[in-house]
């Protein structure tokens with residue numbers, strides 16, 4: 001909102017106060033001045049009015065604030081609140097929830113013309129165009145009192161005024177020269193036939209005050225902030241008027257604004273006051289007596305303000321005081337409807353006293369003896385483990401397109417997506433990594449390793465589930481890097497205390513290989529076709545239920561290091577592609593039993609000597625006994641039995 | 656003869672020095688110490704000398720021999736050392752370190768600062784209901800933040816409260832206050848969502864850190880102290896804080912906090928829009944209605960709360976000019992950050 005130094009001077013003597021000083025003090029008292037601009041010999045202040053202080057959406061309101069801050073007397077004009085004679089015009093309010101109060105004043109025989117210069121500057125300095133004397137006066141009074149007014153050409157409206165919701169199909173040509181199609185969420189001022197104005201937002205062109213207008217009707221009303229906001233948002237417009245109605249107007253200023261506008265019109269445009277009418281509730285302002293307690297205040301703020309000082313501040317803010325020692329009661333002025341609790345009083349005292357004058361101290365925090373385990377800390381450790389393995393951390397959006405969802409889970413839909421195509425919460429988080437791969441591949445980076453920890457969301461019957469998941473992914477030009485990726489997964493899981501886990505082949509659309517890791521994860525290779533469509537090459541993904549890994553966490557215990565030497569023996573094999581290595585592993589484990597330390601693939605080859613459909617490789621078996629040194633005869637015997645067993649396996653050739 | 660040997664020693668010294676490779680040196684060794692060398696010739700001549708001169712000649716010969724051998728040895732060591740040397744200025748192999756997202760770095764740093772003064776770190780869920788996200792926080796039904804323009808609602812059937820994506824981390828404050836009894840002191844980091852169109856300073860998903868403390872004697876001066884400690888540890892000990900009275904439905908009194916612009920040192924620049932101040936967070940004393948709705952008596956307990964946008968702070972700290980960079984995960988972006 002804007003106000004100007006000169007406008008303020010209509011109510012206060014600001015001698016000796018510079019615009020900078022004024023801005024500084026207002027800012028530190030809660031009315032943030034974001035800009036000061038020099039214009040036509042005046043200073044224009046741009047301020048951010050907080051939503052609780054609609055009293056500051058008027059020059060009078062700001063004047064009250066300045067008077068409290070600078071200890072200056074405020075002088076308000078005397079207004080003749082004329083309500084006679086009674087205007088003979090039916091006023092109908094369809095729903096007092098939308099419009100609790102509506103008033104109209106009629107002036108006959110005005111001469112519409114240009115405004116005097118002082119009035120023009122008041123408006124143009126604050127960014128409002130000058131139209132004609134009558135319209136300018138309504139705007140001037142709005143700026144002054146915070147109550148938006150509207151003037152109708154009385155001869156252009158029918159026999160009644162009604163405040164109602166727009167009907168389907170109704171249209172209105174507004175004064176900004178745009179015709180709008182109205183919807184039922186829009187509140188209108190109408191006569192018996194048609195809408196005349198969008199209530200509290202903008203007037204209609206047909207009934208606007210023009211140079212030929214003779215008789216005018218001044219509207220002053222209270223509209224529901226919510227109704228105004230929903231209505232104008234649905235039409236995508238905003239005005240000085242709607243800005244104030246949305247935040248609230250002080251009902252006590254309504255009559256002042258309307259009557260003072262009439263007085264000024266009579267003065268500047270002539271005419272004769274010809275009637276007043278009101279519909280709806282009489283304005284009332286509830287104010288409460290609140291118990292004031294200086295000790296409680298100081299304990300709350302951490303200050304040592306004296307009672308006298310605090311009460312003086314409240315007096316300057318126009319609070320009423322009732323002192324019945326030891327009890328002190330205070331009541332806020334009627335324009336401060338935001339003050340209801342003791343804590344509100346504390347804020348008033350604190351902000352005028354100055355937040356900058358409250359000393360800083362570290363909080364005396366008592367931590368409880370029993371602390372909950374922290375999932376946050378666990379996640380941070382997981383991140384460090386993965387970074388040390390070469391994976392960078394991605395952060396991607398949890399809202400994705402339904403089309404991107406490759407998952408067996410049912411997703412949750414947004415009711416109001418920002419863009420139509422981004423309409424679900426992702427049930428699995430890996431689609432985010434695919435985008436990260438794509439983004440970097442387009443920038444000529446092809447060897448990529450990333451992870452992300454994020455929430456996943458999916459439907460269950462009934463309701464929904466939110467789960468923290470971890471996705472680890474690799475993009476590479478070389479398919480063989482899968483085993484390198486797998487090795488990192490194994491190292492990572494071992495580092496989380498999971499040394500053994502089983503892979504169970506399964507399937508998922510978009511993956512050429514897909515296997516479940518126990519019941520808390522999966523690993524897969526993205527289908528070539530899907531990869532190509534995304535301009536990607538080989539993509540390996542593993543996703544884990546991080547909450548399960550958290551449950552499985554355990555501290556390591558020392559295991560005795562076997563001091564006896566081990567013996568290595570190699571076997572060269574070729575396996576049919578369809579034969580799962582798992583079956584070879586089973587044979588090794590059964591045959592070698594307690595003598596097995598470990599085994600490794602030391603070589604893979606695809607030479608001419610390998611029959612087609614087979615993969616050749618060399619296995620190195622490490623034999624070791626925990627309590628003694630093995631003799632070579634012993635090892636030879638076990639190894640021979642193992643070879644025999646492998647030779648009998650269907651789909652396996654010993655070379 | 657003595658002169659001849661003296662000359663030989665000098666020649667050998669000069670020649671050895673000239674040798675640049677071990678091969679050259681080996682050839683010189685043959686020349687000076689080999690079978691056809693001057694020394695070998697000389698030693699053959701000794702028996703033909705007068706007997707009285709022989710011992711003297713033998714001594715001279717041995718001395719020259721060991722002198723030249725020592726020279727050769729020395730040069731050989733020098734050359735082999737030289738040949739094993741590598742060029743340390745030669746370009747390295749390119750290697751890329753895996754990185755954490757800078758948002759993680761900033762969240763960690765902020766949380767650990769608060770942890771040092773007694774706060775505990777906990778997290779909440781991202782799907783919330785209207786009660787926890789608004790009602791319990793004293794946000795009235797007609798408040799604009801409840802509009803579909805400002806909050807993502809979810810299509811989840813429910814009897815009581817509508818489900819939504821939390822629009823701030825404050826519902827976690829409600830959940831922790833309901834679950835645990837005072838004294839309480841927590842910081843809660845996490846993702847939040849608001850339907851804002853993406854541009855350089857807006858994102859529909861971003862991160863916040865909520866913090867709060869509740870006890871019998873936690874007051875506004877403690878709020879100030881905690882935040883000064885935080886800002887000076889995160890930015891620099893030079894940084895000054897400005898508390899401006901503000902309004903939030905869930906705190907009273909409320910404040911917005913600015914830090915003195917560390918880029919222009921308060922003189923005014925484009926980052927601080929010439930004001931010398933940078934807004935970093937909102938805070939206040941927890942509203943009595945919020946305490947009551949969590950079953951904490953506002954007559955016995957009081958406390959403060961604050962909330963900050965992580966992206967904004969990370970952008971200020973690292974001088975990043977576009978919020979979208981955090982979510983693009985460009986390696987050239989991620990590669991720039993590290994823990995100090």
Ligand SMILES: [Zn+2]
Nearest residue numbers: 916919924927
């Ligand atoms: Zn600056």
